[in-house]
Amino acid sequence: MSLALTGLGVTSGIAIGQVHRLTPGELSIPEYHLGDDAVGSELDRLHKAFGRGEKFLADLLARMSKEITETARDLLEAHRLILRDPMLIEGTAERIRSKRINAEWALVQQADQLQAEFRRMGDEYLALRREDLEQAVGLVRRELAEQPALFVSTQIPHRLEATIVVAAELGPAEMTVLAQRKVAGLVTEHGGPWSHAAILARSLEIPMLVGVHHALDLLDEGEAVILDGHYGAVLAGADESLFAHYREKREASQRRRIELRRYLGRPSVTRDGQAFSLLGNADLLPDFERCREVGVKAIGLMRTEYLYLDDALPDEDTQYRAYRAAVEAMQGRPITIRTLDAGGDKLPAILGFTKGPNPALGLRGLRLSLSLGELFVQQIRAILRASVHGPVEILLPMLTRRDEIRQARNIIDRCREELRAEGMAVDPELPIGGMIETPAAAIDVDHLAGELDFLSIGTNDLIQYVLAIDRSDELVNYLYDPTHPAVLFLLQRIQQAGARHGCPVTVCGELAGDERTARLLLGLGLTRLSMPPAALPAIKKSLLEASAADCQQIVREWLDSSQNSAEQGLLERLSPE
């Protein structure tokens, strides 16, 4: 029987392979009392379990390739220290001795007590993260159970090139092992497109679907499946012709990737002599390396939300290291760092805000940052400190008003002064730009441009707000239309305001990285496009072969005419053939 499960594609790639299910299985906690003569052997069992858990993590760290993130490495190091912690080991052993109870029971009691002590501390900044202790203790419990002893190492086969791993959720340790073993594709039941696992998969270009409900129940071990990231579907029980179709599709896209590489070295100028710039979007270090490989001149958008995904907030130094690593990876090419763009559907739980009645219109983007006070200061300080190592620009998300820019500038100025007093030479001219992604910002763009050094258009949000369409709402998403005259009018308005104020305008939403719409932007005079590095080669080819004058002509006619519903749509008219 054939079956199609849907979820959300993290990348648009295709993977074909056999299902391997990762099921940690719920561990029960046996509770029993020991006879006097059993205490010694129980203590031995406890120490051996800790030892094996610790050795597993040590091995994993030693084998870890450099592509794995600093965050994952830090997490694993922290877990390792917990497994060597005398308070945990000795405390558990003491319970075994004094209460005559088994190791599992004693361990859980001791861990609970430590969790309670951390909760009482009340300072979440200095405390240990709940999940770190849980995960580390989980390793020991598995060892004690002598059950799938170690989830990651023993359950994951060594060769995964033709394997699609299905799991409830994937953590940093699993992702590390899976990526190293070159997994073909990933399917998780939970987790969103901005989870650690998803960001890492995107960065490493591993096809992945998240939010596939009941995948573990519905997909059988060893079953051959097709993962189509573009349509967000896993196809099981497909017939041979469908497999052949997808194999062909996968090979064609690989061939095309190789073919497109030859355009990368060419100067970025259209057929009729219009220069354009292609920039990269990046989160993690591998993204920056990919950006360099495809020859970007700058990073148009470095998102910082991933730093806030954890249970604990990133301190200034953690952020500074991440930004500095990015700056160094780009070797002198400028990086635009966007300050925390949380809120809406991605409000980190840790910030302790409850969702407002309408998150899309609520506390998000710069509004959230300005209300965070010290946390925003930490981020700005970290960015400014990193700017000493190479060119950096700051990008403020979700603007609606001029005074928001002034408030942010005041904070940036204050941080700069503080750092100067601490002996750090921060560039006084460090450019500050704003995201134009709300109707208010787009309509009032002249005033905003007067206070900013550059503009960046977030087309995803802008289109969503202008058309009042949530693209994830299946009942209305057929109305999502980037060629809607209202959208084009605003894009044109932003471009013109940028030109008047000498503010460079970059487009960094999905429209920039989509072959179907890049020429539309060219036709609007928007020639700085920032996109994921994987999209760049195809966009470059499309623009090299385009005529800017023709594109402008077509867009102008479209805007002037009342035939927006003409048989041939705008995008078809702009496309090469």
Add this chain to the structure above:
Amino acid sequence: MISRPLTLSNRLGLHARAASKLVQTTARFDSAAWLSHGDKRVNAKSIMGVLLLGAPCGSELIAEFDGEDEAQALEALEALVNDRFGEEQ
């Protein structure tokens, strides 16, 4: 047995990363190690103990070591604290 007062001068105090470095340092030596802050005294080889001190920047700590290599251990810890745990300021 030797002991010495130390002042935390890194901006963030004994947060997770600093505590990790501290424990990695004390664990290199055979001597037993304790750290006190106010009325709390913990095993300085325990990451959770060190974190439970909840010591912010500016805290006065007392480090104690007992064992053959206590002098070297104290020296190493003092160097780490004075170097502000390698955090760039």
